[in-house]
Amino acid sequence: MYTNVRYGSSLLKGAKSTAITIAIVIICIAAIFPLFWMISLSLRDIAFAGNPSITYWFANVNLQSYINLFRLRNIQSFLVNSFVISITTTVVSLILGSITAYGMARYNFKKKESMAFFLLSMRMIPAIAAVIPFFVISIFVGILDTRLVLIIAYMTFNIPFTVWMMRGFFEEIPKEVEEAALVDGCSTIGVLIKVVLPLSTPGLMATAIFCIINSWNELIFALFLTTFRAPTLPTTVQMFMSIQGIQWNEMAAVGVISTGPILLFAMFVQRYMVRGLTFGAVKG
């Protein structure tokens, strides 16, 4: 059977590889067509945005919709909020999560595994359930519609993820390296900062990437906990709900601005992705 495939006629082999190539091309087009369509719509004149005919796909390229977004719809404040919130929650989660992960990787104590899995299960809580108490509590505390409330809310899924990921990376570092530093008179925290963290840069990268992506893309918390002062980019979908069907080019332009930074970022850090997607299960 196997030899037939291997040494079969070159014609059959050629047909098979052509079929595979075609299939892969179709899959790729299907994966990125919505992105292409979004960019194409965003660059159109409003008069042609509602016409799907191929004659308008590349016609009348202009940046009017982007100019409108920045001048009339204040998209820059959404951008700033998204940046500040994603970066801050990621940094805080990485610091707190790494310290805990290090403690779990290097010390043995009772109930360690239970604690780790307890943390992981927090990552699975549906946001729509968590947002109700967050909403009511932040009314009481008076932090509704601030960046702070989203930074805190996003820690609920970023910290468990960080602990889980970084623990795996820390456990891969050979103990001997740390012992050598300890012998040289380094403190425990010193070892973590000077030896362990530099050695686990790929791990920090993979973890940070997913903290940033998940915070940047998060809709539910942003939708319920912010309105005028601290809305992030995902909430822009609300902008057009009532006037759907009018400004398709602007709708698409909002999409390009919202997804562009993360998509570019993801292309650069591709090789770290698989490990993060599987919670560290696949060593990519």
Next chain:
Amino acid sequence: MKAVDAKESSLYYSKKKDYGPFVYPTFFIMVLVVIFPAIFLYVISLTNYELGRPLSSVEFVGLQNYIRLFSGADRAFWHSIRISLLFMFLATTSQLILGFFIATLLNRKIKFKPLVFGCLIVPITIMPSIAAQIWKLMLDSERGVINYFLSFFDVSVPWLSFGYAYWSVLMVDIWQWTPFMALIIYAGLSSLPVEPYESALIDGATSFQLFRYITLPLLKPLLLLAVVLRSIDALRLFDLPFVLTLGGPGNETEFMSMRVFRLGFFQTNWIGRAAAMAVVLMLCTTIISRFLIWQMRKGKD
């Protein structure tokens, strides 16, 4: 051997009990931002709290919200549970099968592999709400590009209307998450050992037998992980129906998350009843994640 042990215990600090400063601050924070709100959610679900009403009118109503859900009086509740579970099953299995297919296509020497992976990463990392927004434009029955393509075959589908909306949401979910499955399965396939295949081939195994008795068992832990992660996400699905259909038409796409949203914040402001519904949703995802954790621990211990 003994010398090494002695060295470890004298030098290394893993035996000491000062893990506390590392572990407890984060746990304290997690209790504050997750456990405390979760308890508060249960408390809210026992009240008749309504947005816009004065706080003085809030009363404890005991288990009334839950009784209403489970007694059969609330038919929309059972509807949302049914369509959510069906969605979870359909989305996960179709993504698994398609993902497996794509992964096997990729698991060979092909040109421009980084480019192909770049394409597959787009649906995974694109903002779900914006992706839904673009699909909403693409699926528009008159001016959408999908029906424009279909018009060459004299077909026109009212994608987001009654009888179709549920399947359209499913289609977009499959578009978005099949690449996720494909990437994970590809990573698993490309790290498989060669030896079992070689010896099986010598014994004259067919390619189906290779798949059934070698590939599947070796990939099982990874597949299980991917399936459970996808199941949890499909069960708590919110962004897609929120943008595409808002739970409509009628309540055709009122998944569990959408039901909580419409009950508590959109159609009515019954936060108390929405909280009870949210507790049920949380229980559902907890059961599934328990299963994942049980499987992972079996591997770890």
